[in-house]
Amino acid sequence: MSGSAKRVKQWKPQRTDDFECTLCLKLLFEPVTTPCGHSFCRSCVLQTMDHGNKCPMCRMVLFISPRTYPISVTLNNIIQKNFPEEYAERKLEHENLTYGGTDTLPLFVMDVVLPCQKLSLNIFEPRYRLMVRRIMEGNHRMGMVIIDSTTGAIADFACEVEILECEPLPDGRFYLEVEGRRRFRILRSWDQDGYRVAEVEWVQDLLPSEGTREREDLQKMASEASEHAQTWIRNAREAVRIGRRARRLDFLQADAVPGAQDPEKFSFWLVNLLNLKPSERLNLLRMRDTRERISCGLNILRRTEEQGCLVQ
CATH class of the missing domain: 1.10.4060 (LON domain-like fold)
Incomplete structure (x- = not known):
């Protein structure tokens, strides 16, 4: 009896498709199991629901909100316990997408905003819905930039804005109130999940020294x-x-x-x-x-x- 108990204790699940998200093809992170029985990363299913409300696997209509739908605690505990290193990598990867840092910014390509300027935004495109969710998990800041009419590319200078108010709407859109903060120059930019991200250099005026x-x-x-x-x-x-x-x-x-x-x-x-x-x-x-x-x-x-x- 004791030998059998020992064998049960030593058993560990193998890394199989049961622990893999069929959307990102990686280890499940914050797994959500739908009513139809399929499991996905919370962020992955939330992203798919920007485009429709059907299960990506069986196409069953899902009347759920992944933002508030509970994580599968049992599945999450099994993953953390048995695949700690891979789980740690997935957690770090997720944190890197929330833009808590100061030198990498997601870009909302729309218009030129100046420091101190306030404006309202209606976010309806799926790519920007995803971007806003990630921003709100981080430092609530993004860059606003315009396409430079002289070059046809995004402008070299832009402004960081802080989201002061974020109201999720029933149809998935976001209503935002933002205010311009710091200026920056774009050093390089790239596409990430459909939207633009940039490495930036902060810019200030060249002011005379205090007391002069x-x-x-x-x-x-x-x-x-x-x-x-x-x-x-x-x-x-x-x-x-x-x-x-x-x-x-x-x-x-x-x-x-x-x-x-x-x-x-x-x-x-x-x-x-x-x-x-x-x-x-x-x-x-x-x-x-x-x-x-x-x-x-x-x-x-x-x-x-x-x-x-x-x-x-």
């Missing part, structure tokens, strides 16, 4: 430009009150103006007041001179005032 006369002059310039911009905002609000045509009111928040102590951030707040063409916004991203960016913003503000069009 040049830095004080730049801060003074930012302070004066801030006063001008807030006057412009008040006039724009008055134009709205009396019924003159106006839009982009979401940016007209005088109480949210960055201080002159951060002239680079202020310069982007300033140009966000303006309705600029994508090529103009891309040039502002590439610019490394804060003074030049503030001057550019002020010149456009003055032109809109002269033309009697206060809000672009």
Whole structure:
């Protein structure tokens, strides 16, 4: 009896198809068993359901949500216990897809976004649904980039955005609220599961050192430009009150103006007041001179005032 018990204890399952995901052909990770009896990696079946709600094996209609559907605890425990090294590799592979790092970013190819800019996004393409799920498991950040009309390829400069709000919709889409954070230059990019991923280099303006006369002059310039911009905002609000045509009111928040102590951030707040063409916004991203960016913003503000069009 004891010998039989010993033989049972020593038995280990062999690495067979029973422990392999038929979608990615790898060891199951966070296995989910469907009502029709087929097991897949949670992330794999979630990805297939971006395209339809049928089992990839038998085509049975699945009325499940892989995001909340429970993992098969027994199967998961067997895999972790008997294939620890391969499971560790699968876990690391999964973590590398969640974008918790700072120098590799998934890219949403759509438009030019500037630091401080806020916008709403409706994510409906299957490839970007997958990307958003991975982002939300990581640092909630992605890059937004445009196709450069002069080259036909993705632009060399873009902006990181942080997802402030992510609302999954019943049909699988996502409603996002995002805000522009840091600029970056794309060093290289590649396709991953249908969307673009890039290795990036963070970019900042070349600012004068703290305490120097040049830095004080730049801060003074930012302070004066801030006063001008807030006057412009008040006039724009008055134009709205009396019924003159106006839009982009979401940016007209005088109480949210960055201080002159951060002239680079202020310069982007300033140009966000303006309705600029994508090529103009891309040039502002590439610019490394804060003074030049503030001057550019002020010149456009003055032109809109002269033309009697206060809000672009």
